[in-house]
Each structure stands twice: as structure tokens, then as C-alpha cells.
Amino acid sequence: MKIGVLGTGTVGRAIASKLAELGHAVLVGTRDPAATLSRTDPDMYGNPPLKVWREKHPKVELGTFAQAAAHGELVVNATAGGVSIEALEAAGETNLAGKIVVDLANPLDFSRGMPPSLSVCNTDSLGEQIQRAFPRSKVVKTLNTMNAHLMVGPGQLADGAHTVFVSGNDAAAKGTVTKLLESFGWKDIVDLGDITTARGTEMMLPIWVRVFGATKSPMFSFKLVR
Amino acid sequence: MKIGVLGTGTVGRAIASKLAELGHAVLVGTRDPAATLSRTDPDMYGNPPLKVWREKHPKVELGTFAQAAAHGELVVNATAGGVSIEALEAAGETNLAGKIVVDLANPLDFSRGMPPSLSVCNTDSLGEQIQRAFPRSKVVKTLNTMNAHLMVGPGQLADGAHTVFVSGNDAAAKGTVTKLLESFGWKDIVDLGDITTARGTEMMLPIWVRVFGATKSPMFSFKLVR
Numbered sequence: 001m002k003i004g005v006l007g008t009g010t011v012g013r014a015i016a017s018k019l020a021e022l023g024h025a026v027l028v029g030t031r032d033p034a035a036t037l038s039r040t041d042p043d044m045y046g047n048p049p050l051k052v053w054r055e056k057h058p059k060v061e062l063g064t065f066a067q068a069a070a071h072g073e074l075v076v077n078a079t080a081g082g083v084s085i086e087a088l089e090a091a092g093e094t095n096l097a098g099k100i101v102v103d104l105a106n107p108l109d110f111s112r113g114m115p116p117s118l119s120v121c122n123t124d125s126l127g128e129q130i131q132r133a134f135p136r137s138k139v140v141k142t143l144n145t146m147n148a149h150l151m152v153g154p155g156q157l158a159d160g161a162h163t164v165f166v167s168g169n170d171a172a173a174k175g176t177v178t179k180l181l182e183s184f185g186w187k188d189i190v191d192l193g194d195i196t197t198a199r200g201t202e203m204m205l206p207i208w209v210r211v212f213g214a215t216k217s218p219m220f221s222f223k224l225v226r
Numbered sequence: 227m228k229i230g231v232l233g234t235g236t237v238g239r240a241i242a243s244k245l246a247e248l249g250h251a252v253l254v255g256t257r258d259p260a261a262t263l264s265r266t267d268p269d270m271y272g273n274p275p276l277k278v279w280r281e282k283h284p285k286v287e288l289g290t291f292a293q294a295a296a297h298g299e300l301v302v303n304a305t306a307g308g309v310s311i312e313a314l315e316a317a318g319e320t321n322l323a324g325k326i327v328v329d330l331a332n333p334l335d336f337s338r339g340m341p342p343s344l345s346v347c348n349t350d351s352l353g354e355q356i357q358r359a360f361p362r363s364k365v366v367k368t369l370n371t372m373n374a375h376l377m378v379g380p381g382q383l384a385d386g387a388h389t390v391f392v393s394g395n396d397a398a399a400k401g402t403v404t405k406l407l408e409s410f411g412w413k414d415i416v417d418l419g420d421i422t423t424a425r426g427t428e429m430m431l432p433i434w435v436r437v438f439g440a441t442k443s444p445m446f447s448f449k450l451v452r
Contacts, residue, residue: 117348122432123338162451165433192436195293198432207391207426210418211450220452225388226441 004029004072006065006087008050009037009043011104011148012078013057018152020059022183027061029068038061041073069095072175075137081107081126082119085133097136100173102180103127103198104143104151106205115209117201124136127167127198138173141198142166145208147218154221155185162221163188167197168224190224230255232291232313234262234276235269237281237330237374238304244378245302246285248409253287255294263288295318295321299401300328301363301366307333308345308351313360323362326399328406329353329424330369330377332431341435344428353393353424364399367424368392368407371434372445380447381411388447389414393423416450 001024006018006032020026030036030050039049043121050179054062061071063153069091079087084105088096107126108117120126143151144162154160164186168174174191181189192200204222212218231242231254237252256262256276265275273279280288287297295301295317304367305313310331312433314322326372334351335345346352369377369390378387390412394400400417407415418426438444 029425064318112349121348121429122343158451162449188441190437192433192440197439199438200436203429203432205348206417206429210423210426211416211452214416214423215452217452220450221390222438223449223451224446225384226437226443226446 001074001187001203002024002033003027003080004068004070004075004091005061006068006075006091007080009078009079009080010045010047011151013047013074013153014148015078015104016060017057020057027063027068027071029063029065029091031065031068031087033062033064035189064209065091066095068093069224072099075207076102076104077130078104081105082109082143085129088130088134093134096134099137099138100170100176102131103139104178106144108205109114115213116205118205121163121199121203123196123199123222124131125196125198125202127202131195132170138170138171139195140168140173140177141195141201142177142222145201145204146221150219152184154187157219157221158223160187161223162188163224165196165197165201166191167193167201169194188224192194227251228297228299229253229351229367230294230296230301230317231304231319233305233306234274234306237377238364239273239279240374240378241302241304241330242286243283244410245425246283246434248275250435251297252285253289253294255289255291255296257291257313257316259288259290266332291317292321293298293313298325300326302328302330303331303356307331308335310352311355312373313357314360319360319362325363325394326402327356327360327363327365328403329356332370332375332428334431341439342402342431344431346400346427347429349425351420351422351424351428353428357395364394366392366394366399366403367395367421367427368403371427371430372447375446376445376447378410380413383445383447384449386411386413389416391427392417393419393421395420
């Protein structure tokens with residue numbers, strides 16, 4: 001499938017490289033590709049410059065947000081939650097219309113210090129905000145409750161015996177995303193319901209950051225036991 | 227141990243009967259014991275009247291919130307989150323001073339309809355509100371991420387292979403509560419840190435209600451896989 005990935009951070013790179021490895025035609029979008037490629041220092045999380053990463057992933061194309069959205073039959077939002085709406089607007093409503101938008105972002109608010117709180121929660125969610133802003137797209141929220149390595153390699157933990165949730169209004173779109181998740185190795189995929197259920201998964205961020213604080217490792221996940 | 231339980235609803239009854247079964251001296255407190263005992267209809271959740279329940283649990287004593295708090299060396303808040311502060315005030319700050327207050331409540335807000343949202347979250351929590359209102363007590367938040375049957379009988383699901391979280395400022399108090407949890411059958415008990423980490427577990431309520439909506443059964447829980 002032709003897939004556009006918005007965002008070149010940890011999550012965008014993990015998703016893009018996995019999708020390319022699985023044979024998809026991936027174009028990663030960033031605000032200003034030339035500026036991003038000109039950087040020579042690691043980013044704030046210690047990731048190597050994108051230029052270095054690209055040399056290891058030559059099949060992944062790079063372009064603007066709009067080019068990535070135009071390229072993709074399916075578009076993944078892997079930007080930081082605080083700038084997701086802006087990035088999707090730069091991608092272009094018309095480029096996203098009629099397409100599945102897989103939203104991986106969490107609306108983290110670092111303005112109050114660490115650990116982050118959420119900039120939207122409880123009676124709304126980022127997933128819903130995106131669906132309202134792009135009514136012609138089919139937003140599917142998923143993979144936002146574990147770190148980027150586990151998103152694309154669930155088998156690295158407990159042989160994959162943990163859970164990923166899916167939220168969205170369009171059953172066919174959730175079906176397509178479920179197949180993608182299965183191709184990543186996910187075995188326990190729980191459809192929570194419509195996009196309002198994204199409140200549930202986004203509000204797991206506070207327990208995620210507290211568990212990270214308590215265990216000092218990001219290699220954990222939640223299994224829905226039933 | 228002498229234990230006071232505030233609240234005679236589903237959670238209060240489950241906790242009180244389990245504690246009595248384990249040999250603790252339990253006094254359950256309610257606002258108006260005479261009025262509660264005079265009821266002959268099931269409550270809004272279909273629970274039998276307290277009078278009927280008491281006949282099956284003759285060892286559990288009944289009194290006011292203040293009597294339960296005065297009785298307990300440890301006091302359990304099993305009231306609904308929306309009235310917890312009020313119930314604890316009725317129990318009496320002096321009666322609670324120096325004691326462990328085990329807070330099981332979630333600040334559910336039904337005013338916007340179903341499923342409920344939270345009346346406090348993100349930058350505060352009910353656990354923190356209680357700790358601030360009762361600074362001489364040692365508040366430990368726990369057991370608020372699964373239903374009442376699983377709280378006191380975790381082995382009913384997956385042989386107990388799921389997780390309970392503990393939050394609180396006092397390490398010794400958390401140690402005492404951890405022993406109580408072990409006596410209930412809990413095997414995976416995760417100390418998240420201070421009482422601010424109650425934000426994490428209280429904010430799991432939205433995913434809990436959405437999973438309940440999707441699976442139509444309350445007999446599920448979350449396992450922290452790491």
C-alpha cells in the first residue's frame with residue numbers, strides 16, 4: 001500500500017521503517033525537508049539526525065507533509081500531539097479526504113513540567129478533535145498506549161501477549177488498520193468503538209508515565225485480561 | 227485488625243465481607259444506619275437491601291461514618307467518588323488522624339450522561355484531594371481499576387495474573403496495604419509512587435468504561451506486562 005507518515009521523530013521513524021520493511025511504499029513528511037536534512041546533531045531524545053537515519057532506510061522517501069498526505073492511500077499521524085492538528089492542516093484537508101488517518105499521537109502537555117499532563121481529556125480527545133477538523137477522513141486511533149519499539153514490534157515483550165486498542169467511526173477503516181496491526185505482530189487487538197473511545201486510550205498516558213517513573217523502563221505495555 | 231469501611235454499596239459490601247472473612251473486626255459506616263436498614267427495595271444497581279445482606283454477614287457491624295472511622299485502625303473509603311470528601315468529613319478528621327485511609331473511590335461524573343466522565347483529573351485527583359483535606363491521615367489509593375468482585379477475589383480472573391496499583395506518600399502505610407492486598411489474593415502489586423500517581427489510576431476509568439461497553443462484561447482487568 002502507498003502510505004504517508006507525518007512526522008520524523010521516534011514514532012514516525014519506527015512506523016516508516018516497519019512499513020517499508022513490510023513492502024509498503026512509504027513517504028515520510030516533515031514541515032521543511034531541507035531544514036530537517038541539514039541538521040547534524042541528535043534530536044532532544046538522542047535520535048540520530050534524519051540524514052543518518054535515511055541512509056539506513058533508503059526505500060523510505062522524504063517530502064513535505066502535503067506530499068506525504070498526497071502520496072498515501074492511508075496516512076499515519078506520528079507527529080507530537082501538541083502540533084498534530086497544525087501538521088494535518090499543512091498536509092491538506094483535500095489530500096486527506098476520503099482516506100484513513102491513523103492517529104498515534106497523544107496530546108501531551110509539558111507546560112506544567114514533568115511528568116506531562118494532557119492538553120485535552122475527559123470530555124474530548126485529540127482523536128475526536130482530528131475527526132472533527134477532517135470530517136471527510138476516517139480517523140482511527142491506535143498504538144498510543146505503548147512506546148514506539150513495541151508499536152511495531154509487540155513480540156519484543158512477553159511474546160506479544162499484550163493489548164492494542166482501536167477507536168474509530170468507520171468499521172471498514174478499522175478493519176484495514178487491524179490488518180496492518182496484525183502485520184506488525186499484534187495478536188490482541190481490541191475494538192473499543194467509535195472515535196470518542198480515544199478518550200480512554202489517551203487517558204492511559206498518565207498511568208504510562210507513572211509506570212515509567214516507577215519501573216525506569218519504557219519496555220512495558222498493558223494486557224487486557226478477560 | 228480493626229477496620230472501618232465507609233460505604234454500604236457494592237464496593238463497601240465486597241470489602242467488608244472479605245475483611246470479615248479474613249478475621250478482621252469490621253464496622254461498616256453509613257450516613258444514617260437506621261434509614262439504610264429500613265430500606266426494603268434493591269438499590270439502583272440491583273443489590274439487595276442492606277438488612278438482607280447483614281443477615282448473611284452477621285460479623286460485620288454497622289454504624290455511622292464517625293463510628294466506623296473511630297473503630298478502625300485502618301479506614302477504607304468505599305463511598306462513591308462524588309460524595310467521598312463529604313463522607314470523610316462526616317467520619318471526622320480527628321477520627322481519621324494518624325490512620326491509613328485506603329481510598330478505593332473514583333471521581334465519576336454522571337452529570338453529562340453515560341458513560342461517566344471524571345469530576346477531577348489530569349492535574350489533580352480524588353486521592354490527592356482527600357490527602358490535602360486530611361493531612362494527618364495516610365491516604366493510600368488502590369483497587370480503583372477493577373470491579374468489586376475482582377478487588378477482593380483477583381484469582382477469579384486468569385488465576386490472578388493481573389495488576390493492582392498502589393499510590394501514597396507514606397511507605398509504611400503502603401506496606402500495610404500491600405499485605406492486605408496479598409491477603410485478598412493479589413500477586414502483582416505495583417507501587418507507582420506518591421499520591422499524585424493516583425491521577426494515573428483514576429484516569430484509567432475512561433478505558434475501563436469503554437472496555438465494559440465493548441465487551442459487555444465487568445469481569446476484566448489490566449495486567450502490566452514488563
